[in-house]
Amino acid sequence: xxxxxxxxxxxxxxFRSVNERVEEVVxxxxxxxxxxxxxxxxTECVEKITLTREEYESVRMDGAxxxxxxxxxxxxxxSVVRRADRFLVVRKHPHExxxxxxxxxxx
Numbered sequence: 788x789x790x791x792x793x794x795x796x797x798x799x800x801x802f803r804s805v806n807e808r809v810e811e812v813v814x815x816x817x818x819x820x821x822x823x824x825x826x827x828x829x830t831e832c833v834e835k836i837t838l839t840r841e842e843y844e845s846v847r848m849d850g851a852x853x854x855x856x857x858x859x860x861x862x863x864x865x866s867v868v869r870r871a872d873r874f875l876v877v878r879k880h881p882h883e884x885x886x887x888x889x890x891x892x893x894x
Contacts, residue, residue, distance in 0.1 A: 790800050793883075795828030795864055795883070796883040799825075799826050799887070802827070802853075803826050803853060803892070805824055806823045806824055806826065806843075806854075809821055809824075817838070819834065820835070820837045821843065822841065823835065823837075823843065824836075826853035826854055826855055826856075826857040827853075827856065827859035827860075828861055832856075832859065833882070836873060837873055838873070838874060844870060850861060850888040850893065850894055852877065855876075860875060864879060864883045865880060865883065866880070
């Protein structure tokens with residue numbers, strides 16, 4: 788794993804931690820929308836994605852998955868596993884997945 792891919796994986800883990808806190812604070816029903824931060828590797832990104840609690844929980848079922856804005860995927864470290872009209876779900880490649888799972892607040 789390169790320093791760059793490790794840095795990107797850690798950046799995404801940081802955004803996931805913020806979103807975990809957002810989900811704790813905001814208590815809508817399962818079909819109501821919540822604005823989350825894009826969980827891409829770009830620390831300058833401030834774009835938001837809207838997911839229902841059900842969609843968010845679906846992403847969180849795998850500690851190597853992240854929800855991002857379309858076009859923010861980084862093929863060097865992740866693969867798109869789901870395309871929705873408002874967001875993408877990416878899964879980290881094996882080396883980056885190790886970092887993702889180690890830093891998963893739900894594990």
